[in-house]
Amino acid sequence: MFSYFAKHADMLLGAFAEHLLIVFETLFLSVILAAVISYFLLKSEKATNMVIQIFSAVYSIPSMALFAMLIPLLGLGNATAIPVLVAYNQYLLIRNIMSGMQQVDKSMLEAGTGMGMSHWQLVTRVQxxxxxxSIVAGIRLSIVSTTGIAVIAASIxxxxxxxxxxxGLRTxxxxxILWGTILSVIIALIADVGLRQLEKRIRR
Amino acid sequence: MTAVELKNVNKQFPGMSYKALDNVSVTIEEGEFITILGSSGCGKTTLIKTINRLYEPDSGDIFLYGKNIRDTNPVELRRSIGYVIQQIGLFPHMTVRDNIATIPKLLKWDKAKTDEQVDRLLSLVQLDPAEFRNRYPSQLSGGQQQRIGLARALIADPKVMLLDEPFGAIDAINREKLQNELKKIHAESHKTYLFVTHDIREAFKLGTKIIIMNQGKILQYATAQEIICKPADRFVKELIQTTTDVSKDYVSGGEGI
Structure with missing residues (x-):
């Protein structure tokens, strides 16, 4: 098994790097999109619930089906894979961002507003x-989920x-099969442990 | 000089059978310590929240030092008015120093001036700066937290302070101490304070003048003695009678403040 790795290190590590890149690109785009959507949702709890429900419905669609639906529009490869992965992440990220924001005590928002914070200052300095x-927990979940679903994306x-x-399955x-599995578990584990540390530091 | 003036201010919240503010007009002179007394739902909190535009009235005008507050940007207006609430609302992720420095940070004071003022305010509210500066709100008692809340509101030296039942959730002994200190701070500052409370003793103890409200209307606006001697109507009369020791203090010579 290890001799296999030694012999095919180039191929395995190349795939590992490719996978990391997909996860990273997806995460980058997902967080930006989720942040923008969440910012606009801050003013309306009703809209928040609606949007979260829509994304939870998206999240429940099997990835193969979603890939298949988008291939005619976006073609094969990353052009389809990344938008699908980003869409899946929105549920995990927006739900966690919004629940974190909504849990902030109303009295702090009132005190902040009453002292003359603008909406933006209230959001960035207090909320x-x-x-x-809660936001970091959402990012952690979305990395693990992206790592898994990106495996399926190889089929397109x-x-x-x-x-x-x-x-490996085909032949x-x-x-x-073993090395493919081990390496994707490693990505999920590194992300999980790393962000857990970050979470701890934030909580102090 | 007139500090705050309300002219025919009306405010109705959806689903309420009566107005929270029913054609309220009142003139408050600079340097007064006005206590606003009434039971919950009488409109007293609504009244002060229209002054810093947390609520916008349905009709009527409010003037701050002669200037209609509608013509001032709400964010800037609020930075010039001190605001203290019952739930205190300290920011748990910030130290005492950073909490008190909230408005200085918004106004972009330099660090030296901010630090100096934070220490001055901590001393003013009877907390040792060296000991408390770097603590977090969770490491403070309720009374200490509200002292920080006061310091935070006072730091930019606002001409008008709005206090919404600031001592409502504090135990009796600390409340008494805080009342005395606030009275002293006010006396030395010549600023205008508007203090909402439902505690009759507190209202009579602190107020240079008292506004008594019921169902969105101001029933009486007068000094403690005038209210005791000449209650405006039956509601006021009954209200005073519920706390006999208050009336005794004032009828027998006006001592006891």
């Missing part, structure tokens, strides 16, 4: 820091560890 633990030619796994190559 956001207090919601941070998006590359990454899924490529190794799928070809019944146990080494490929």
């Amino acid at each position: 956001l820091p207090l919601a941070m633990p 030619n998006a590359g990454g560890l899924g490529k190794i796994l799928l070809s 019944m190559n146990v080494n490929k």
